[in-house]
Amino acid sequence: MSCCFFVVLFILGIVKKKRRLKMSIETRAAFEKVKPIILKLKRHYYIQLWDRDDWLQEGHIILLQLLERYPELIEEEERLYRYFKTKFSSYLKDLLRRQESQKRQFHKLAYEEIGEVAHAIPSRGLWLDDYVAYQEVIASLENQLNSQERMQFQALIRGERFKGRRALLRKISPYFKEFAQQL
Incomplete structure (x- = not known):
């Protein structure tokens, strides 16, 4: 009896790995499809201290969240584009709002220990x-x-x-x- 239980668990584990592998391949393919959207939004918006890799990483995270919530988007390419562009641009606008808010203006300058450069600051x-x-x-x-x-x-x-x-x-x-x- 316990032997069958472990066999079933083993088989379920293999099925889950295959599903994850398939999802990973599908996710990579979906990411390659939405990558131009990310790069276009990168030209349109400016987020402080972000380079190309940060844009791609954040886009990938948003895509994974979107596919987790709506797994059917993998088959529907047109809906995937619309959903991703909407979600990613909303995410960027929230970041821009946070970046430009009055309370966070001190984030605009890179932090540098004042004790190290105090001698160079004319007062x-x-x-x-x-x-x-x-x-x-x-x-x-x-x-x-x-x-x-x-x-x-x-x-x-x-x-x-x-x-x-x-x-x-x-x-x-x-x-x-x-x-x-x-x-």
């Missing part, structure tokens, strides 16, 4: 440690000014014009000399 602003020192100078300076000068200093920070601006700038300029070289 018009202050580094973090300089910014902290700058804020400390502002806080200590505000404590040293009288109330009128403090109000003028706040107006100066806001970029406003007022009477006595030049005199105030002359008075506080020694405090900011080391920062003037970096800006």
Whole structure:
């Protein structure tokens, strides 16, 4: 009894392998049929960081999903073309939408460790440690000014014009000399 069971399992395994092999041959043939569609869409759309192999691989994946869901498409060539073109172009449009969305704009530039190239980037602003020192100078300076000068200093920070601006700038300029070289 158990011998027959194993024989049946063995035969089923062979049938499944043959079916997979047949499906693999049919899938390759179907892929060769839809390959021009993939290459045409490749000329039409631009997906970042994709080369020809990526396009072919994604097209193959979409084809396999399509054949898994609609196995009868292998016999119906015309329907296969229509279904594949629709599904693959929809897939590409989704990728483009995702690529162009506002939240993912930072993906446009290739990632590079900033620590490795920081010396080559010209900076018009202050580094973090300089910014902290700058804020400390502002806080200590505000404590040293009288109330009128403090109000003028706040107006100066806001970029406003007022009477006595030049005199105030002359008075506080020694405090900011080391920062003037970096800006």
